[in-house]
Amino acid sequence: MFSDTVVQKESTLLGPPGPAEPVFERETLSYTSCCDRFQLGERSFNRQYAHIYAARLIQMRGVLEQRAQKMWGGPIPIRKLGDLKIGEQCVIVGTVFKHMELQPSILREISEEHNLLPQPPRAKYISQSDELILEDELQRIRLEGSIDTAMFVTGTVIAVKGAERNDGKFTVEDFCLSDLPEQPPRQRLESNRFVLLASGFSLGGTSADSMLGLQLLVDMVTGHLGDQGEQSSMASISRILLAGNLLSRNTQNKDSNKAKYLTKKTQAGSVEAVRLLDELLVQLVASVPVDVMPGQYDPTNYTLPQQPLHRCMFPLSNPYPTLQLVTNPYQACVDGVRFLGTSGQNICDIVKYSSMDDHLEVLERTLRQRHLAPTAPDTLGCYPFYQSDPFIVDVCPHVYFSGNAPCYQSKRITGPEGQDVLLVTIPEFSSTQTACLINLRTLECEQIRFSSFSTEDNEETEMNGNGLCCL
Amino acid sequence: MPAKRGLITDTFKVVKRARTRDQKPPSPPESEPEIPVISERERDLQELKTFDLDWHFGPCIGISRLQRWERAALHGLDPPREIKELLQSNEDDPEYTQCLWRDYPL
Numbered sequence: 001m002f003s004d005t006v007v008q009k010e011s012t013l014l015g016p017p018g019p020a021e022p023v024f025e026r027e028t029l030s031y032t033s034c035c036d037r038f039q040l041g042e043r044s045f046n047r048q049y050a051h052i053y054a055a056r057l058i059q060m061r062g063v064l065e066q067r068a069q070k071m072w073g074g075p076i077p078i079r080k081l082g083d084l085k086i087g088e089q090c091v092i093v094g095t096v097f098k099h100m101e102l103q104p105s106i107l108r109e110i111s112e113e114h115n116l117l118p119q120p121p122r123a124k125y126i127s128q129s130d131e132l133i134l135e136d137e138l139q140r141i142r143l144e145g146s147i148d149t150a151m152f153v154t155g156t157v158i159a160v161k162g163a164e165r166n167d168g169k170f171t172v173e174d175f176c177l178s179d180l181p182e183q184p185p186r187q188r189l190e191s192n193r194f195v196l197l198a199s200g201f202s203l204g205g206t207s208a209d210s211m212l213g214l215q216l217l218v219d220m221v222t223g224h225l226g227d228q229g230e231q232s233s234m235a236s237i238s239r240i241l242l243a244g245n246l247l248s249r250n251t252q253n254k255d256s257n258k259a260k261y262l263t264k265k266t267q268a269g270s271v272e273a274v275r276l277l278d279e280l281l282v283q284l285v286a287s288v289p290v291d292v293m294p295g296q297y298d299p300t301n302y303t304l305p306q307q308p309l310h311r312c313m314f315p316l317s318n319p320y321p322t323l324q325l326v327t328n329p330y331q332a333c334v335d336g337v338r339f340l341g342t343s344g345q346n347i348c349d350i351v352k353y354s355s356m357d358d359h360l361e362v363l364e365r366t367l368r369q370r371h372l373a374p375t376a377p378d379t380l381g382c383y384p385f386y387q388s389d390p391f392i393v394d395v396c397p398h399v400y401f402s403g404n405a406p407c408y409q410s411k412r413i414t415g416p417e418g419q420d421v422l423l424v425t426i427p428e429f430s431s432t433q434t435a436c437l438i439n440l441r442t443l444e445c446e447q448i449r450f451s452s453f454s455t456e457d458n459e460e461t462e463m464n465g466n467g468l469c470c471l
Numbered sequence: 472m473p474a475k476r477g478l479i480t481d482t483f484k485v486v487k488r489a490r491t492r493d494q495k496p497p498s499p500p501e502s503e504p505e506i507p508v509i510s511e512r513e514r515d516l517q518e519l520k521t522f523d524l525d526w527h528f529g530p531c532i533g534i535s536r537l538q539r540w541e542r543a544a545l546h547g548l549d550p551p552r553e554i555k556e557l558l559q560s561n562e563d564d565p566e567y568t569q570c571l572w573r574d575y576p577l
Contacts, residue, residue: 054529137527386534
């Protein structure tokens with residue numbers, strides 16, 4: 001636990017200042033950013049999305065065929081949809097397409113014969129009448145049987161075992177996901193080193209409730225809080241990762257209906273918010289390396305992969321080399337520990353189009369399907385890649401996270417070949433005032449909450465004088 | 472109305488046409504069989520068209536043939552090397568480098 005690392009020296013707070021100020025060195029860790037696959041060079045949108053689906057299927061087919069062989073044995077043949085025989089038990093591999101009645105369709109909206117008003121946004125778009133269809137390179141077939149339609153989303157590549165019926169539907173007996181990929185071994189570290197994960201600062205919003213919590217976070221990490229024991233333990237936090245939504249939703253200018261003369265002299269809400277963010281960041285980068293990921297409401301492109309925020313927006317923090325502006329699906333190797341994660345748009349999209357509500361469960365499922373964002377071109381904006389699908393997870397991370405979740409959750413999962421992954425859903429700071437600390441040596445995660453008025457009794461630790469509650 | 476107890480063939484005799492099934496009309500004089508001359512360019516274009524329409528390598532619209540070849544090579548689909556040589560030797564000709572449906576917009 002992080003609080004255990006606080007070396008209990010005698011209290012140095014309520015005493016006269018000593019002759020020499022102790023300096024606590026922060027260890028610099030080896031860091032390699034692997035975000036190159038998410039960087040877009042020249043962007044050409046003159047392409048259809050068929051290429052990304054074809055690349056996805058080509059890349060995943062081999063893996064799924066191997067898993068299917070291992071799971072269901074040799075004698076059951078693996079067939080392409082074009083070679084199916086009625087009644088023969090076989091295995092087929094393809095991309096799932098879920099046909100949903102309630103899915104917003106632009107064609108239905110503009111079709112005049114239906115006279116429909118645009119559909120209001122709903123929390124979930126699933127219904128009882130949804131159907132699953134499996135598509136391979138040339139054909140598609142409807143799936144029925146022992147497969148839970150509500151759990152799947154469009155774009156997942158799976159293998160199913162069953163037989164084709166007379167009416168052209170495929171009866172499923174069992175299905176198999178591609179499961180976790182290979183994981184490179186992790187070196188053992190000697191000392192405790194921590195990485196702090198936080199997301200959802202929502203700066204520039206209408207309520208400034210989280211500003212105190214944010215300032216407490218910054219002061220704590222830079223060693224301005226607590227006595228010397230606590231400051232020395234803060235020195236073991238070697239990196240900070242901000243996972244998106246640094247700006248609030250309110251900064252997005254949605255008033256496109258307003259007349260030009262009314263909006264001419266008004267500044268966009270995001271200008272002030274970015275200035276606030278820059279002031280916050282300059283305090284952090286002066287002391288610790290920070291990775292800043294963009295999120296759904298941040299000033300960068302909308303489609304995944306989101307490109308890093310531009311350095312010109314941070315004039316104060318720009319001179320520091322510790323400021324790393326990174327892409328939205330983020331991948332890096334910090335001291336031998338592989339991190340992979342997103343700002344949460346992919347998880348929220350899957351929650352909207354499936355029956356799962358728990359962000360951690362969805363996170364685990366995306367890792368077991370080896371794909372960060374299966375709904376990507378369908379309901380989540382995506383760049384039209386043609387050569388390969390960069391969202392396929394081909395190397396298993398040690399830490400897999402997603403930002404802007406409604407609450408903090410973490411779990412350790414194991415894979416079939418002994419892979420060991422820590423799953424973390426980082427909560428939104430503006431509503432929960434909570435950040436996460438990951439210990440790189442033991443791969444354990446804990447939350448740290450900065451609330452000024454805590455509802456529970458402060459029986460946890462002794463750091464309560466500042467209104468800081470450490471769990 | 473037929474004559475009383477007579478067949479129509481009593482009045483009108485049956486005349487059979489001369490059997491001409493075995494006799495064929497005289498055939499025209501045989502000339503040398505003509506081999507359609509396909510230029511090398513057309514042969515190349517035909518090969519590239521087959522490469523475009525091969526479903527193993529994925530969709531072809533929207534990307535150049537060389538990009539599609541490289542994608543196929545990247546994923547281990549083993550595309551024929553002659554196609555790449557053809558494309559690299561004719562880099563300036565859009566009929567070679569762009570796919571079959573290059574004239575049609577997105």
